Every structure is written in structure tokens, then in C-alpha cells.
Amino acid sequence: MQKCHSRSPLLILFPHVLILLSVFSSGAIAASFSTEIIDSLKGNWGQFKLNANWRYANVDQEGKEVAKGDPIRLRFGYLSPKIFEFQAFAEFEGNTPVFEYQYDSKRNGKTQFPVVPDPQVAELNQAWLSYTGLPDTVVKGGRQRITCDNVRWIGAIPWRQMEQTYDAVSLVNKSIPNTELHGAFIWNVLDVFSHRISMTTPFLNLSLSFPKIGKLITYAYLLDYKIPDTKSTQSYGVRFDGKRKVMGNLEALYTAEFAYQRDYKDNPNRYNAYYLHFIGGFQIPQLPWNGVTDFTAKIGWEQLGSDNGVGLQTPLGTNHAFNGWADKFLTTPSQGIHDMYGTLSTQVHGIKLMAVYHQYDSAIGNIDYGHEIDALAVKKFAGHYTVMFKYANYSAQNHATDTQKIWMSVGVDF
Secondary structure, three states, rough: OOOOOOOOOHHHHHHHHHHHHHOOOOOHHHHHHHHHHHHHEEEEEEEEEEEEEEEEEEEEEEOOOOOOEEEEEEEEEEEOOOEEEEEEEEEEEEEEEEEEEEOOOOOOOOOOOOOOOOEEEEEEEEEEEEOOOOOEEEEEEEEOOOOOOOOOOOOOOOOOOOOOEEEEEEEEEEOOEEEEEEEEEEEEOOOOOOOOEEEEEEEEEEEEEEOOOOOEEEEEEEEEEEEOOHHHHEEEEEEEEEEEEEOOOOOOOEEEEEEEEEOOOOOOOOOOEEEEEEEEEEEEEEEEOOEEEEEEEEEEEEEEEOOEEEEEOOOOOHHHHHHOOOOOOOOOOOEEEEEEEEEEEEEEEEEEEEEEEEEEEEEOOOOEEEEEEEEEEEEEEEEOEEEEEEEEEEOOOOOOEEEEEEEEEEEOOO
């Protein structure tokens, strides 16, 4: 990491974030506008959707110039009223820097800077038609947002300015009590770089809820990429996720997941790799201190295995949410990864605070990849506005390079 800066941008930005959080914490300013905006966006004719997110990013990565960017993302959509159980939605989105564009977006050729995958592009983000005429069933066709479970395998990557959507036919059925069946057939992915990626991907996800205990999920994801076919995989797994009150105001949290992945279709690699994820912790919803709620502590261990020099991959997942916010493991190393991590989070006067520590090692060969510290402060108010500060600091050992990332954002969603 470059050491020439006399003052960390973290110290410069953090006071400004605290000021923004305190100014908006009551929601009084925003509340006076929200009702009129909501009323103007919907009626018997349908509903308009509006979303905007401005983000400042600063990335200090060893061996690169310091990246700075302040892209603003705008989304505007229209949801029709239901007609004979049919409903349509279309959404356009665009992203462009305001003042700073000193980063490698993977589309602008600025390779002297670290990658910030928020390109200056515009696209049709969603365009779908749904049908709800079958009991407890929604069928949807067209370009759409698809998420499953904790978004490890299938997600929309909402952290990025341009999210990931899918050209697909999907079905969600809840006709059996405490059961949800989610299936889809995907033929294109519109990724966060606004690239269309062709594939033939059916998937099935079945969940069964046990009241007061948790949810059992089984899934099968068959990814057949056209180019590159090295990403073509078949993955099968089972996950149990839940929480249970153990005494008074204390709730136990627990998660266990196992998956198996191997090559699929024209993938030239031959491998069999395993995925494991265990989480244990507790939550205290109410604390005796004024304004402090939802104290949560968790310890997790996640393995993305390796076989025959190939690491288990989750190319459609929201991978930013896993293995550290510095995004050093969006693609699993060839020798896999073990991620031992701990998380502390709480809410103080409506401001969510979170701190995370990761220790990374290889799944094969006992290689120390390094460690990472992450921190988050986010305030949502008046139901439609968000102010956020986020920080990631990755200290490399035998993988990638030292990297510090800082973000500050302001968002509006109607």
C-alpha cells in the first residue's frame, strides 16, 4: 500500500459522514417530501420506481496509483397495474461519474489505477412480464432480478452501481405450507460491467421452514456458459439456517451448509470440490442502554475447496458479501480458500454499526493469504433515504496485494 499520503482519506471522510448521519437521523427533512413524492409516483395507472445512489470511492492498492471516483447511479422504472393476473415492469439504469473518474472500470482502459467495477454505461436493467393466475404461484419471464437464499450462489450484486440481472423464465410456488419452490431457466446474464453473457442455466431451489427453529434449503445449479466454458459447473447443496431463543432476551444463531461442485458440459477442467460454511453466534434484540438494539456476535468458517488445481467458484453469486469487502477473493484461488471470520454488529440510535475480521488461508497446502478488517456505518431514515460509510483493509501475505478501500454514499429509493 502506498505510504506517501500524509493524511489518511479515512480521517478526512469520517467526520463528514458523522455530520451527515446526525443531520438526517431524525428524518424530519426527508419526511416532509416523501409523502408527496410517493403519491405522485403511483395511481390507478400503475407505479413509477425511482432509485438514485451517489458513491465516493477511494482505493489505495500497492503497486497502483490511488483510485478515486464518485459515480452516481440512476434507475427509473414503471410497474403496470395487474390486468387479468398479468403485470409488466421495465427499468432503465445508468451510471456516470460526477467529478472523479480516476479508476479502472474494466471498460475505460485506465489500468494504472485499481479496479472499481462501476463503469460509465446505461442499459435496460429489467423488462419482464409476470402471471399470478395459478394458486400461490408467480411466473415471470424476461430480464429480471433473481436472488436465492443468502445470495452466495445466485444474486443481483446490489453493492455495485450496475446490478446483475438475468434473461430468464422463473417460477416461485408457495402452495405447500412452510415450503417455497424457486426454479428458473436462464439464457443470458447482464453483469455489473453491462456485458451480456450467454449461458444455458436451469436451477432449482427448495426450502422448508420449521417454525421457531429455522429453514432447510436444498438446491441444484447447472451453469452452462458458452464463453468461457471454464466457468461451466454443476453444484448441489443443502443449507440449514436459523435462530432460537435460549433464555430471556438471548437468541442463538446457527447456520450449516454443504455443497458439492464439479465440471459441467464443455468445461475442459476435471475436478470435484466441496463447499462448507458454518456460523454460530447470538443476538440480543433489546439492551438496557438507551438507543442501543440488536447486538449480534457471530463466528464463521467458510471453505471453498479445490481439486486438480481448480478452486470452487460461484460466478453468479453476490460475492462482495463474502470473504471480505476488499474483493480480493471474488474468484477463488486455484488452491481454494479457508475464511475464518468474526462479526460484531449493533444499532445505536438507528445507525447500524458493523465490524468484521477475516483470516484467509488456502484450502490445500496451508498457505497464509493474509487478513482483513472491515467496518460499516449506515443510517436509513424516512423509509427511502440511506447514508453509508464503509471501509475495508486487506493485508496480503501470499495472495494479491495490500489494499485499503473507503466508500461514502447517499441513496434514495422510491
